[in-house]
Amino acid sequence: MLIYNTLTRKKEEFTPINPPNVNMYVCGPTVYDYFHIGNARSFIMADVIRKYLEYKGYNVKYVMNLTDVDDKIIKKSNEEGVEAGNVADKYSKAFMDDITRLKIKPATVYPKATEHMDEIVGLVKKLEENGAAYNVDGNVFFNVNNFKGYGKLSGKKTDELEVGARIEINDEKENPLDFSLWKKAKPNEPAWDSPWGGGRPGWHIECSAMSMKHLGETIDIHAGGNDLIFPHHENEIAQSEAATHKDFVKYWMHFGFLNINQEKMSKSLGNFFTAREVLKKYPAEALRLLYTQTHYGGPLAFSEDLLASAAKGSMKLKNAADRMKEGLQSSADGDFTFDFDKFYSSFEAAMDDDFNSPKAVAVVYDFVKEFNAYLNANENPGKEFFNKSIEFMTKTADDVLGIVTVNGNEKVEEADSGLLDKLINTFIELRTEAKQNKNYALADSIRDKLKDIGVVLQDSKTGTTYKIEN
């Protein structure tokens, strides 16, 4: 299996440090607002990667941090006049809700910065003792010049950075590139005790501290958006490796941006849609199909038209899954000759090549096509054929890619004891009678009126079924 490693800028054979265990860390959200569909791209693609590793039999420990103390949270709490902790709680919960609706499997742990102050302070202390950091009146900075590997991830050279930098002038820093490990508390800011006085962690240090605590000093995979390469991930490497003198991460993976109107979607530009607003109109499967149809590392130009196309594409998969389930119900035992292995190996070959999900998606569609062809050509393929088909769809398209939900209830929910279902079927029966009496005006009227309220009738050889449109 190959993974593109940002550190070496090459595809490398994936060999976990301690197989079959894989330790994976993904930079999570700062919980000060709802996340947008650009952020969702990273979360979804990280989810696909994690799930494929699990598909391959790895035991994945997946950690995603929640940054619950930071400038933006403090700003929001001042604006709204509520405690910073309340802001963080509110959006942490919202994050969990949205993640669930996006069919993202929960992380093994969601560590929070505020719950790891001991580890963070301990790490900063260690860096200070090492001579890798210095304290100026309660602000602790990392000394970039003392870390020889600085720039190895981003390919930046410190001297060039200094020249062209637009870095904020801070007289306390020995070098403009030095970054905060510990920030001295200002009035009305949340603060924690430390050897340097009251304060809070710098932006980068929490990820190092929590990654080490939950996954160890050297981990297999660390992933995040492209924009985190510099300075965030570069700084994480510096502070972690200066403390442990070990490699911090074996494989660095980065996700491409979601662009809209030729620009990166971002909060500051205001050109974003939140995941929750998009989910009101489109199913998670549609968004996941749109994302998995593009390689995770490249840019993706978003538009609603594209999402609408993906929604149609995911329906095709859903129809096939439904056909499989119906086939299973109605068929007897029987023999079949159908090469499932061929599709599994194509799927794996695609995903083994740096998680080539677009190719993997194509394999799923090829499978669906062949499934349909086989079904059209064979009267009774037998239960086992349908079982195996459902299994394929479940393992690949549902469990790994999340572009279809094989066992979702597409009919009316149980909540009303099936009353609505019976009601609609009553109308269908009335229409069928009208058709038998050649009263097409009435039949069409029933069909049109149901459509007006979002119930679409579908005639076929075996009878009439319905679909609820949202």
Place this chain on the structure above:
RNA sequence: GGCGGCGUGGCCAAGUGGUCGAAGGCGAAGCUCUGCAAAAGCUUUAUUCAUCGGUUCGAAUCCGAUCGCCGCCUCCA
């Protein structure tokens, strides 16, 4: 200025030296089904890979130049 990425059919997008006379999705057209539709299924849909040169027996794939687009270097997935 430094560093990185991108340019493939109407739209999106894989492919990075021969099996490409280029996957897959959406769209479009035709067919099957139907009382008519819709839905569903089937079939068809790129002599061509931004442009121009070069390397090679052979290039969308390698090299060079040109044009266009995006990102990072400052908070950002």
